[in-house]
Amino acid sequence: MQNVSKTPSIRTIEQVIDETPTVRTFVISDNDLANVLPGQFAMVWIPGVNEIPMSIMVMPENGKAAFTVRKRGVSSSALYDLKVGQQIGVRGPYGNSFDIKDGKIALVGGGTGLVPLLRLAKFAKPNNEVVLLMGSKSKDEVFFEQQANQILKNHKHQIISCTEDGTYGEKGFVTDVLGKLLETSKFDAIYTCGPEIMMHKIVQMANSKGIFVQASLERMMKCGIGICGSCCMDDVMVCHDGTVFDGGFLANSKEFGHTHRAKSGILENY
Amino acid sequence: MQNVSKTPSIRTIEQVIDETPTVRTFVISDNDLANVLPGQFAMVWIPGVNEIPMSIMVMPENGKAAFTVRKRGVSSSALYDLKVGQQIGVRGPYGNSFDIKDGKIALVGGGTGLVPLLRLAKFAKPNNEVVLLMGSKSKDEVFFEQQANQILKNHKHQIISCTEDGTYGEKGFVTDVLGKLLETSKFDAIYTCGPEIMMHKIVQMANSKGIFVQASLERMMKCGIGICGSCCMDDVMVCHDGTVFDGGFLANSKEFGHTHRAKSGILENY
Amino acid sequence: MTPDLSVSIGPISLGRPTMLASGILGISLEVFGRIYRNGAGAVVSKSLSKEPWEGYPNPTIIGVKNGYLNAVGLSNPGAPYFAKMMESNRDVPIIVSLVGSIEDEFEFMVKQFENCNVTAYELNLSCPHVEKVGLEVGDDPKLVTKIVSRVKSSTRAPVIGKVGLGTTNYLDTVKAAIDGGADAITAINTIRAMGIDVETQRPFLSHKIGGLSGSAIKPVAVRCVYEITSKYNIPVIGCGGVSSWEDALEFIFAGASAVQVGSAVGDRWIEVFSEINEGITNYMNKKGFSKISEMVGLAKRF
Amino acid sequence: MTPDLSVSIGPISLGRPTMLASGILGISLEVFGRIYRNGAGAVVSKSLSKEPWEGYPNPTIIGVKNGYLNAVGLSNPGAPYFAKMMESNRDVPIIVSLVGSIEDEFEFMVKQFENCNVTAYELNLSCPHVEKVGLEVGDDPKLVTKIVSRVKSSTRAPVIGKVGLGTTNYLDTVKAAIDGGADAITAINTIRAMGIDVETQRPFLSHKIGGLSGSAIKPVAVRCVYEITSKYNIPVIGCGGVSSWEDALEFIFAGASAVQVGSAVGDRWIEVFSEINEGITNYMNKKGFSKISEMVGLAKRF
Ligand SMILES: Cc1cc2nc3c(=O)[nH]c(=O)nc-3n(C[C@H](O)[C@H](O)[C@H](O)COP(=O)(O)OP(=O)(O)OC[C@H]3O[C@@H](n4cnc5c(N)ncnc54)[C@H](O)[C@@H]3O)c2cc1C
Ligand SMILES: Cc1cc2nc3c(=O)[nH]c(=O)nc-3n(C[C@H](O)[C@H](O)[C@H](O)COP(=O)(O)OP(=O)(O)OC[C@H]3O[C@@H](n4cnc5c(N)ncnc54)[C@H](O)[C@@H]3O)c2cc1C
Ligand SMILES: Cc1cc2nc3c(=O)[nH]c(=O)nc-3n(C[C@H](O)[C@H](O)[C@H](O)COP(=O)(O)O)c2cc1C
Ligand SMILES: Cc1cc2nc3c(=O)[nH]c(=O)nc-3n(C[C@H](O)[C@H](O)[C@H](O)COP(=O)(O)O)c2cc1C
Numbered sequence A, B: 001m002q003n004v005s006k007t008p009s010i011r012t013i014e015q016v017i018d019e020t021p022t023v024r025t026f027v028i029s030d031n032d033l034a035n036v037l038p039g040q041f042a043m044v045w046i047p048g049v050n051e052i053p054m055s056i057m058v059m060p061e062n063g064k065a066a067f068t069v070r071k072r073g074v075s076s077s078a079l080y081d082l083k084v085g086q087q088i089g090v091r092g093p094y095g096n097s098f099d100i101k102d103g104k105i106a107l108v109g110g111g112t113g114l115v116p117l118l119r120l121a122k123f124a125k126p127n128n129e130v131v132l133l134m135g136s137k138s139k140d141e142v143f144f145e146q147q148a149n150q151i152l153k154n155h156k157h158q159i160i161s162c163t164e165d166g167t168y169g170e171k172g173f174v175t176d177v178l179g180k181l182l183e184t185s186k187f188d189a190i191y192t193c194g195p196e197i198m199m200h201k202i203v204q205m206a207n208s209k210g211i212f213v214q215a216s217l218e219r220m221m222k223c224g225i226g227i228c229g230s231c232c233m234d235d236v237m238v239c240h241d242g243t244v245f246d247g248g249f250l251a252n253s254k255e256f257g258h259t260h261r262a263k264s265g266i267l268e269n270y
Numbered sequence C, D: 001m002t003p004d005l006s007v008s009i010g011p012i013s014l015g016r017p018t019m020l021a022s023g024i025l026g027i028s029l030e031v032f033g034r035i036y037r038n039g040a041g042a043v044v045s046k047s048l049s050k051e052p053w054e055g056y057p058n059p060t061i062i063g064v065k066n067g068y069l070n071a072v073g074l075s076n077p078g079a080p081y082f083a084k085m086m087e088s089n090r091d092v093p094i095i096v097s098l099v100g101s102i103e104d105e106f107e108f109m110v111k112q113f114e115n116c117n118v119t120a121y122e123l124n125l126s127c128p129h130v131e132k133v134g135l136e137v138g139d140d141p142k143l144v145t146k147i148v149s150r151v152k153s154s155t156r157a158p159v160i161g162k163v164g165l166g167t168t169n170y171l172d173t174v175k176a177a178i179d180g181g182a183d184a185i186t187a188i189n190t191i192r193a194m195g196i197d198v199e200t201q202r203p204f205l206s207h208k209i210g211g212l213s214g215s216a217i218k219p220v221a222v223r224c225v226y227e228i229t230s231k232y233n234i235p236v237i238g239c240g241g242v243s244s245w246e247d248a249l250e251f252i253f254a255g256a257s258a259v260q261v262g263s264a265v266g267d268r269w270i271e272v273f274s275e276i277n278e279g280i281t282n283y284m285n286k287k288g289f290s291k292i293s294e295m296v297g298l299a300k301r302f
């Protein structure tokens, strides 16, 4: 059984890794968070600022966990700016996890959406052949390639970077690259995490080819544990029923790929 | 680890056994209370009347516990008058337990004080030789003889009934009979439960002969768990530090054998 | 014969005695439908205000030893938005919770729901962590009477006053709601409380003070239900720490006509409703009760 | 350097920041001595009345999920009896808790202690389960002022007012106690509450309604300490659900100058005092604090 904490515990930032000019990884010691399932997340408290949901990055050392943050608005920037020795609060892990099928699987991620996918890679079964598609805008936004190679070193695997401007790896969107791949190879399952528009396309592609697909979604989260309703999408709570959903469910969703809720609960278009 | 309950659980009286014209045994099903240590007690709630501390009588069947009550004041009479099918609340077990020494031991009890002593007999070690001294006023107040024989059937044992009027067994007080016994035999330990004046004498006798002795005490009890202070004696709480105390401690007590506290907490003489 | 789980709370009739409490998951029709199909007799919406509210920054909800602390700050999409959404509701009994500071606001909000099927309005007179609405309203009995009577005269739907422990005697708030014509009372809201992180010496909640919910407050809530129903002749909905069928029955024996479940959803998930219904059914079978109403207030015999 | 655990609560100086709360084990000098030697900075007596009181029949104390419910009914041997006993006290700092309904009673009681070494008087203005004394007194701010000022003029010992959540704003009670000259405030007493046995449908306590104590009430008590010390300039002793050093520090950060421990004695026994002292010492070492007073109210920086 997992230890699930509902009260923030304070952790000290032990290491800060610059991944790209706007992405950093913050390493802490936490036995419970170190071993979460792929897809699970934590609520991360930046004291005095906010508490935001964060996927938990896999670390090579035992007992270490990390958060990989892209500097965006107020809270992510506050987290991004923290230094070694400063403190954050964590509670979790929350949410369900990816259901790893046998055979050849594709992991398709963009930006910090790679975090749960790398943990999935870590949990890959011996018989999995893993194709990891990593999307970013341009070369200096590429990260986690080395970690991915390291994690997958005992699996038959392929790592494909795609940049929108073509400065690194394949040129174009991951969705386009995936499209081409699907024409030539047979996949047993596709897993995706990243911008919702991207995930929406990938789910459509997989569904149309009858390939098992799962996506890990983001929504506004307050409690993270299925109380407050702020993360609701159709009749599910993304924090508790998800964050991972099957292609079949997502195909029927009125909201996936179209709308998400603002802090007040009002639906807004993507 | 024992399951200790602090909230009353309702139990149905399954059997009522007349022991003497003023003593009855009430049998319930309760796995936790069935297996308590000798000396431990429960708080017994007679709904609408009171909640009183009661030693837990040992029963031959697995999972059964019982209370053996002498009809005295309001609450004990209300318990005494209950019928099969009626309900009581129980919480516990509470308190410490007798420390059973090797060798020849004497159990000296009067009336319902026999209850913890019979459980002690049940817990006797294979090497124990057990002498049970049972005191009562007269023949029709004698009870538990048969149960004691049954419990001790695999031990070398002797059961001596003493009646004050000599209508059964030896004539006289248990203390007198014990005194005679101590002149002729060597005991490794003496255990006693019953009227405090009796226990006080027995502890003095044992202490003066250097025999290990323990007594299980009664005091006014409200919480039973070391919160309210109503059972205090010197610097101990009888419910939590006791009910079983060693002869050494009791020899130094200012209160044992002399005073006990009324409901208001005022010290009263015995 | 299977026992009948339906209840009447004054003019409100529900098929089952458990409801989703206000502020819990209460934001979309689809979720309401799911909870209803899982056994709730009705769902109460988040408390709605005249305008949408974003609420406070996180942390807004954290666990404590025996429950939760929250200061969500009544984030809600506003009554007009919610009413529009509710128009398409077909079969789910929805109790609309409203919050505001003067009677005009309440009238405005009620008017939004003219085309909706509203099972009842629940007026939140007791939110412990938002100034000017909530407890500050509940603590002003005259204002409570004014608000309740204005809502009563603006709608034919039943009106429930939700009370909590504020700075005046909550029994006076109940009285004021009754004077205004309230059909029922919900008791209680969360209790003003706070938690401080020892390592950083900082209050956990961004709003510092929030409301305590969950099993910690159950004995206090049971007491309030007992006191209200002992003093006044008004149906009461029990709320506070209900997480099992035993808890639900405890409230019913104290005098509640039905119960609401909030925090327990976070611990036991949506199944909590069917679990409670099932437990109550078994109890009624065992004890020979055929209707919930036979059990209401039984603790008062003693 | 080992941190200094001594505290000043207004005019009251204690060697350690933890005290035994009133009504807990508080009946004999020998027990007081034992608790003091186990690490408590002081012990508070049971609340004493003019005459001895038997209290209510059992059940008077039962466990609930997150604490205890009690309606002991303020059983106590009476102030004269207790004062006589206390005369032989040599070294234990004893805070004498008093309960009554008018100022004359309090004066009478204080006079009994003329030959005793009284560390302070704590006036119980907040017992939730005995009529005419306790909360009914605390809910009457004018009476509170009268009682406190009468006690102040009857003794040189410091006077503490103990408050709880009653039917008026407890902050008004605090104000009334300050107006009467109180040197400190203890917050809080148990919260009025009740439990019902589902099988028999009967209230557990013979008095039906009692007071909730233990970890369930901690977040409420912390909030009260924070509110009082934010609003008034008077030292506060935190009480309610303290069972670990973290709990004690939470109260101190909220503004408490010291804490009292009650129910936790039933769960952790008398060792709880030394455990708390040790935990606080370690924390101070780790964080570089040298005196308790440096930590009081630190949560207010945020
Ligand atoms: C399950 C989950 C896992 C996530 N994992 C990561 C991760 O590993 N790395 C990463 O960089 N980001 C992750 N995010 C996104 C992250 O939580 C923030 O939403 C993001 O960092 C934006 O923060 P901000 O400070 O820019 O937001 P703000 O500037 O405050 O607001 C910008 C927008 O961010 C979103 N946002 C703000 N607060 C929240 C909140 N409490 N919950 C959800 N969305 C919010 C809203 O859409 C908001 O409109 C994850 C989100 C979820 C739901
Ligand atoms: C640990 C312990 C184990 C006991 N085991 C047994 C037993 O197995 N069988 C048995 O018959 N009796 C037992 N007793 C005694 C029992 O608890 C009652 O005290 C006794 O039955 C008298 O009850 P009553 O109704 O006659 O009391 P009342 O008429 O109400 O009062 C008479 C006296 O009984 C005593 N008493 C009443 N209530 C309590 C109370 N809550 N706690 C302690 N004393 C009280 C007081 O001395 C009181 O003055 C035990 C007591 C203790 C402390
Ligand atoms: C996260 C959260 C949000 C809440 N929001 C509201 C609200 O908007 N309106 C309201 O009347 N009560 C609100 N409450 C109070 C609950 O409806 C309920 O009264 C309280 O939580 C006690 O019940 P419980 O112990 O079952 O949770 C909220 C409670 C929680 C935990
Ligand atoms: C059994 C019991 C008896 C109490 N008696 C008194 C009392 O006589 N006077 C008083 O002021 N408070 C009394 N209290 C309240 C405690 O002193 C304390 O305020 C309350 O229990 C909260 O603290 P805790 O959670 O640490 O127990 C009593 C509490 C309990 C549990």
Ligand code: FES
Binding pocket: A220, A221, A222, A223, A224, A225, A226, A227, A228, A229, A230, A231, A232, A237, A238, A239, A240, C025
């Ligand atoms: S974040 Fe609160 S329900 Fe999902």
Ligand code: FES
Binding pocket: B220, B221, B222, B223, B224, B225, B226, B227, B228, B229, B230, B231, B232, B237, B238, B239, B240, D025
């Ligand atoms: S009976 Fe309460 S302390 Fe022993």
